[in-house]
Amino acid sequence: MARPASRATPLGVPLGVPLGAPLGVPLAPPHASVIHRWQRGVSVREVPLVTPWFLLFAGFFVVGTAIAAFRLFGGSLASFAAMTDVYAWGVWKTFNVMALTALGSSALAVGLAAWVLGRHRLHSVMRTALVTSFLFYTTALLGLLTDVGRPWNFWNLRLPWRWNTESALWEVALAMPVYCALFLLYENGPMVVEKLWNARSDRVRGWVRTWHPRIRKTYPFVVPFAYVLPIIHQSSLGGLMVLAGHKVHPLWQTDLLPLLYLVQALICGFGSVIVVLMTSCLVWRRPLDVKVLGELANLMSWTTLGWLVLRLGDVVVRGRVGDALAMDAFGVLFLAETAAVAVPALVLRSAHLRETPRALYTMALLACLGGIAYRFIPTTLAYAPGAGSTYFPAVPEIVITLGLVATVVGAFSLVVKRFAVLPAPLESWHHAVEHDSHAHPSHRSDAHGHAVHD
Amino acid sequence: MILLSRRHLLRTVGTGLSTAAVGGAAAVAAAPAALAAPRTAPADAVGMLYDTTKCIGCKACVAECAKVNDLVPDTELSGGLWQMPADLNTQTKNIIKLWADPATGQTSFVKRQCMHCVDPACVSGCPFNALQKGALGIVGWDGARCIGCRYCEVSCPFEIPKFEWKKFNPKIVKCELCRHVLDRDGQPGCTRVCPTGAVVFGRRTDLLADAKARVAAHPGTYHLDHVYGETEAGGTQVLYLSHVPFEKLGLPALPDRSVPTGLRHGGVALKLIALPVVLYGVFLGFFRRNWKVHEEEAARLKAEKGLEEQL
Numbered sequence: 001m002a003r004p005a006s007r008a009t010p011l012g013v014p015l016g017v018p019l020g021a022p023l024g025v026p027l028a029p030p031h032a033s034v035i036h037r038w039q040r041g042v043s044v045r046e047v048p049l050v051t052p053w054f055l056l057f058a059g060f061f062v063v064g065t066a067i068a069a070f071r072l073f074g075g076s077l078a079s080f081a082a083m084t085d086v087y088a089w090g091v092w093k094t095f096n097v098m099a100l101t102a103l104g105s106s107a108l109a110v111g112l113a114a115w116v117l118g119r120h121r122l123h124s125v126m127r128t129a130l131v132t133s134f135l136f137y138t139t140a141l142l143g144l145l146t147d148v149g150r151p152w153n154f155w156n157l158r159l160p161w162r163w164n165t166e167s168a169l170w171e172v173a174l175a176m177p178v179y180c181a182l183f184l185l186y187e188n189g190p191m192v193v194e195k196l197w198n199a200r201s202d203r204v205r206g207w208v209r210t211w212h213p214r215i216r217k218t219y220p221f222v223v224p225f226a227y228v229l230p231i232i233h234q235s236s237l238g239g240l241m242v243l244a245g246h247k248v249h250p251l252w253q254t255d256l257l258p259l260l261y262l263v264q265a266l267i268c269g270f271g272s273v274i275v276v277l278m279t280s281c282l283v284w285r286r287p288l289d290v291k292v293l294g295e296l297a298n299l300m301s302w303t304t305l306g307w308l309v310l311r312l313g314d315v316v317v318r319g320r321v322g323d324a325l326a327m328d329a330f331g332v333l334f335l336a337e338t339a340a341v342a343v344p345a346l347v348l349r350s351a352h353l354r355e356t357p358r359a360l361y362t363m364a365l366l367a368c369l370g371g372i373a374y375r376f377i378p379t380t381l382a383y384a385p386g387a388g389s390t391y392f393p394a395v396p397e398i399v400i401t402l403g404l405v406a407t408v409v410g411a412f413s414l415v416v417k418r419f420a421v422l423p424a425p426l427e428s429w430h431h432a433v434e435h436d437s438h439a440h441p442s443h444r445s446d447a448h449g450h451a452v453h454d
Numbered sequence: 455m456i457l458l459s460r461r462h463l464l465r466t467v468g469t470g471l472s473t474a475a476v477g478g479a480a481a482v483a484a485a486p487a488a489l490a491a492p493r494t495a496p497a498d499a500v501g502m503l504y505d506t507t508k509c510i511g512c513k514a515c516v517a518e519c520a521k522v523n524d525l526v527p528d529t530e531l532s533g534g535l536w537q538m539p540a541d542l543n544t545q546t547k548n549i550i551k552l553w554a555d556p557a558t559g560q561t562s563f564v565k566r567q568c569m570h571c572v573d574p575a576c577v578s579g580c581p582f583n584a585l586q587k588g589a590l591g592i593v594g595w596d597g598a599r600c601i602g603c604r605y606c607e608v609s610c611p612f613e614i615p616k617f618e619w620k621k622f623n624p625k626i627v628k629c630e631l632c633r634h635v636l637d638r639d640g641q642p643g644c645t646r647v648c649p650t651g652a653v654v655f656g657r658r659t660d661l662l663a664d665a666k667a668r669v670a671a672h673p674g675t676y677h678l679d680h681v682y683g684e685t686e687a688g689g690t691q692v693l694y695l696s697h698v699p700f701e702k703l704g705l706p707a708l709p710d711r712s713v714p715t716g717l718r719h720g721g722v723a724l725k726l727i728a729l730p731v732v733l734y735g736v737f738l739g740f741f742r743r744n745w746k747v748h749e750e751e752a753a754r755l756k757a758e759k760g761l762e763e764q765l
Binding site for chain 2 (some may be wrong): 040041074076078079081083084085086088089115116118120123126147148149151152154156157160162163164165166167169170173187190191194215216219220221223224225227228231232239240242243244245247255277331345348420426433451
């Protein structure tokens, strides 16, 4: 089979795997292409910051934020949302918080693989995962703020004697902002510190020289919190619907919801980092590292198989197989949702397909959709069936939700263009360093070139 | 990959495991709490007993409820003429509804309001204790604590709490057993004005005995000879006797165990202290070990390529 022709990119790096090849062009097997090892985060410098696509996302952001501000500072929920007393939770909670923070669990999933399972190769995609997580969580919290009717009382969070420690929602209300505002920011810190060094100001560099070692010293002690917290609140999100009892359809209602939500967050975390990486490489013409992507896919596939054992085992043990095969709306929904995660898990057992970009991309996308569906359905579609009330989000609800998603995409594109986030081979790092014509912070030489020792 | 010496490995993992052990000990200490017993009603719990065979549907209770609770009567359906709520809503904490089966001609009235559960899901889920079981077991709402998340509406098995969607300062509206006038009147407005004794107020234990006596006195009259609320969802302080199936009146068949009981395994000590500490300890062990590996690789990268690692 012919080796794919190398196309020069603005970085001067050949595109080894032609992900963006037009449809119909046969893809070369990965081993036939140039093998690119992702080694370092490198900013996307060759593309302008503001592009038509960016303006589109920014537009959604502005419109969504404006409407959300109107709602927060001068409007009742009724004038912005279609929620009812039966469907008291709308898409801001059920989609932005319950479903999309699963995609935002990439830092948890990749971090567990890299730091706990010792898959050291995955450190190269950690920054991508961290930025993605931070953005999904931030927008989820903004959605939550828009959603609650009496947001001024959020200050109760500062009065521990008012906490209801029994409430899963209290866990979410406490753990989610703390995780996002403290630990995700801390984990994203080294990237910012590195950038500050590049500002080439002696004062800033002095500051970096003080703080960089401090971050490194505290890192292994602080970062474990960034794994404890999401494990707690991602399972609590599942616990939320357990309290709704008989109002959630029996195919979804189970005491295992917390565990199933948590494991689904890991699946979606792996899935979203694969989709984000591959989309970024496609859009900004970066080479792919099929070995790293394949490893992520392998982990996603195994996690999904484990999840399926829990999910299907639970349905069998609770005697709900009949409901699953009833071929009514709920049965079909269950089968579709399960297939959407089961098919990628099985397909990606093939090492060859794991390293075939198009198959991997399709399957990771499908798994993300299935995961979102699983986390969304018990809150809305399978919630209060037959209660004689319907809910379909109102236009402002949809616009705000889309605005939050657009914020994730737009802000991600800004961050990767200015910070060393997306992974790239070493040679592109050298290119980036030349571009900035400065040394890397941790070279530990001061502004006059003298070596600095810890 | 740089291999660590055995001693090194033991030391780094040991730190984490000892932290985990502290949490583990706490877990063992908390173990008795794992067998969370179902909650029972407080000894002085009050409630109401409603009997469908005695209700004539006069709605005096609906009118009085609005009066005692300073609610603007909902006149929307009647074109502004008289109080005519379609269902419980933010202007209506108490309602009389009619169920009729055209096929058999069977009918029944039903009075709906908060059931004041013995172990309420709304209270269990409320993040800042805005809904709490207060004196006499009455489930009351505190506006200073409520963030308006509406988890009470999601969790209530009876669909009782209502949210003021149209207001900028929305409240949760539901029956609070007229707790603000109990000292003065001795009972809620609805039971005070009921002309037939279809709904009566009293201690839950007395009401339950009364209900059982009625069932015994009139065998076959009441559906399943059962007092609804004695055991449903862990028990409710408002009890029902009905001559038609409870489901027809919107009272769902619910398991005896309250949903919060099932969520309470382990207790706070296990959930908030032991589990996080164990997790932190385990992660700390792994992070410290892999941090060393990371550092070694970083040093090698720097020596070979002149580059620092990126966190």
